[in-house]
Amino acid sequence: MTGDRLLPEDLTPLDQPRQVILAFANDPAGRTFPKRQRAAYPFHIGRALYLPGDPAGFCTLYLQSCSGGIFQHDRLGIAVRAEDGARVHLTTSASTVVHAMDDGDAVQDVLVEAGPDSLVEYLPDPQILFPRSRLANRLVVRAHPSATVLACDSFLPHDPDGGASPFGWLRSDTRIEDETGRLLAADRFEVTGAASMANTIGVQGAYRIQATLMVVHRRDPDAALAALRSVVPESGGVYAGASLLPGGAGAWLRALSSDAVALRRLVRDGWATVREQLTGAPPGIRRK
Amino acid sequence: MTDTSTSLALLQFGDSFFPSGATSFSWGLETLRADGHVTGAAEVETLIAGQLRQRWASFDRPALLAAFRAGADLDRVAEIDRELDAATLAREAREGGRRIGGALLKVHAGIGTPGAADYRDRVLRGDASGQMAAVQGFLGAATGLDETTLCALSAYGLAVSAVSAALRVGLLGHVDSQAILVRLRAVVDEAVASPLPAVTGVHAYTPMAEIAMMRHETGSGRMFAN
Numbered sequence: 001m002t003g004d005r006l007l008p009e010d011l012t013p014l015d016q017p018r019q020v021i022l023a024f025a026n027d028p029a030g031r032t033f034p035k036r037q038r039a040a041y042p043f044h045i046g047r048a049l050y051l052p053g054d055p056a057g058f059c060t061l062y063l064q065s066c067s068g069g070i071f072q073h074d075r076l077g078i079a080v081r082a083e084d085g086a087r088v089h090l091t092t093s094a095s096t097v098v099h100a101m102d103d104g105d106a107v108q109d110v111l112v113e114a115g116p117d118s119l120v121e122y123l124p125d126p127q128i129l130f131p132r133s134r135l136a137n138r139l140v141v142r143a144h145p146s147a148t149v150l151a152c153d154s155f156l157p158h159d160p161d162g163g164a165s166p167f168g169w170l171r172s173d174t175r176i177e178d179e180t181g182r183l184l185a186a187d188r189f190e191v192t193g194a195a196s197m198a199n200t201i202g203v204q205g206a207y208r209i210q211a212t213l214m215v216v217h218r219r220d221p222d223a224a225l226a227a228l229r230s231v232v233p234e235s236g237g238v239y240a241g242a243s244l245l246p247g248g249a250g251a252w253l254r255a256l257s258s259d260a261v262a263l264r265r266l267v268r269d270g271w272a273t274v275r276e277q278l279t280g281a282p283p284g285i286r287r288k
Numbered sequence: 289m290t291d292t293s294t295s296l297a298l299l300q301f302g303d304s305f306f307p308s309g310a311t312s313f314s315w316g317l318e319t320l321r322a323d324g325h326v327t328g329a330a331e332v333e334t335l336i337a338g339q340l341r342q343r344w345a346s347f348d349r350p351a352l353l354a355a356f357r358a359g360a361d362l363d364r365v366a367e368i369d370r371e372l373d374a375a376t377l378a379r380e381a382r383e384g385g386r387r388i389g390g391a392l393l394k395v396h397a398g399i400g401t402p403g404a405a406d407y408r409d410r411v412l413r414g415d416a417s418g419q420m421a422a423v424q425g426f427l428g429a430a431t432g433l434d435e436t437t438l439c440a441l442s443a444y445g446l447a448v449s450a451v452s453a454a455l456r457v458g459l460l461g462h463v464d465s466q467a468i469l470v471r472l473r474a475v476v477d478e479a480v481a482s483p484l485p486a487v488t489g490v491h492a493y494t495p496m497a498e499i500a501m502m503r504h505e506t507g508s509g510r511m512f513a514n
Contacts, residue, residue, distance in 0.1 A: 171491075173491075183370075183371070183374050184374060185374050185375075185377065186371075186374050186375040187375070187377055188375060188489070188490065188491040188492075189491050189492060189493040189495075190346070190491050190493060191342075191493045195341075195342065195493070200334055200335075200337075200338040200342075201320065201325055201326055201331050201334050201335045201338065201496065202316065202320065202334075202335040202338045202339055202342075202494050202496050202497040202500075203338045203342055203493060203494055203495070203496060203497075204495060204496060205325060205496050207496070210495055229506065232503075235323075239323070239325075239496065239499055240499060240503075241378075241498070241499040241500070241501070241502025241503040241505075242502055243377065243378050243379045243380075243501075243502040243505060244379045245377060246373055246374050246375075246376065246377065246382055247374055252377060254495055254498060254499055254502070255499070256495055256496060256499065
């Protein structure tokens with residue numbers, strides 16, 4: 001179901017129109033379904049999937065871009081709301097290329113609202129930053145005390161000409177709020193491509209790729225931390241750590257590596273471990 | 289305050305004899321060394337320069353100056369403090385900032401610095417976190433420092449605590465340490481001239497040091513508190 005049938009007043013007022021607006025609810029049998037759905041260019045939303053291996057009624061949705069990535073002057077907005085008890089996994093079908101920009105920049109603004117006892121997994125694939133790309137990411141997670149939200153972001157630089165030309169800059173602003181909008185935790189960074197690739201110890205060192213997994217789990221932050229710590233490697237090509245978030249918001253994991261496959265595996269393992277802790281079983285396989 | 293008096297205040301508050309507790313913290317260096325990422329003086333210097341450019345300039349400094357400008361408005365200081373605490377994601381970095389802020393408040397309450405005892409009460413009641421930069425900022429105003437002097441004190445405090453940690457874990461000698469502090473003055477000059485974000489927009493990009501502090505939580509052989 002794609003179209004403009006959504007009643008925007010059903011969702012939190014937004015600063016600007018968003019191309020994607022989704023609201024999930026449970027039917028009387030406890031099956032999560034997209035109650036409201038709007039997707040405008042450049043986005044396309046796949047149909048709701050219920051994958052083998054996932055708990056009954058656990059909804060998976062793929063968010064796809066028809067445009068081939070993020071371009072200069074793009075202003076992309078996504079809003080997701082999970083109502084009482086809804087359980088949903090949102091992901092992309094592939095990595096997102098952030099293209100070279102001769103003028104201006106691009107903005108992607110995501111709002112995730114998680115209602116009582118809901119579980120939202122917002123786990124997009126990495127953003128690939130081309131030379132001279134400039135992107136501001138904003139993610140707001142607004143969570144009820146009984147909700148759980150997993151959110152990841154990762155980025156890697158890539159020069160399609162085979163050189164080592166740096167991206168322009170990346171700004172990232174992640175806010176975790178309680179159900180009233182009060183700030184619990186904020187992860188805010190700005191990095192230029194040159195600084196990212198400068199081999200500075202303490203910044204990125206020789207690593208080229210960063211991934212972050214937030215687990216907003218106000219009911220039991222220590223359990224979320226234990227799950228994340230169980231997947232942090234002691235040594236090897238991935239440098240990672242996990243810690244408790246401020247404000248009793250949950251736990252988080254950050255990792256650096258130059259091996260995209262290893263980093264993706266770590267994020268997947270973190271997600272799977274948290275999922276198993278919450279539902280009793282690891283997630284089913286998602287084909288991409 | 290007269291110039292001599294300002295200089296004396298700077299000497300006193302910047303001296304390792306002043307009991308701020310800052311020497312208990314390595315800000316990730318201990319683990320970066322244990323993990324084999326820092327092996328000598330050149331890397332220590334790169335690490336500290338990176339922290340000054342990518343964290344102190346855009347994270348600590350805006351909060352420091354906002355709290356300085358808030359002066360005796362302790363409600364405003366508490367807002368800045370809250371923002372800083374929420375944006376310090378690695379637990380040991382957050383607790384380190386609180387411990388140093390708490391130690392500063394205790395000493396300044398003891399020596400009668402205006403506002404210190406009141407703000408310490410807020411922290412002890414759990415109404416404020418007492419993050420270092422917020423506390424150092426309003427105490428700077430209360431003790432008559434100017435903004436330039438306060439920034440120098442704060443940046444020097446970060447640099448000297450990291451150099452001192454490196455010295456104690458055997459990465460540096462005394463002369464190396466002092467030479468690094470001299471060279472870092474140019475980095476601090478650059479950092480204080482960089483754009484100043486609003487307190488609600490403070491940002492930092494030091495993921496490797498952040499990861500090191502997170503790994504420190506479960507590491508063995510801990511000499512430092514982070």
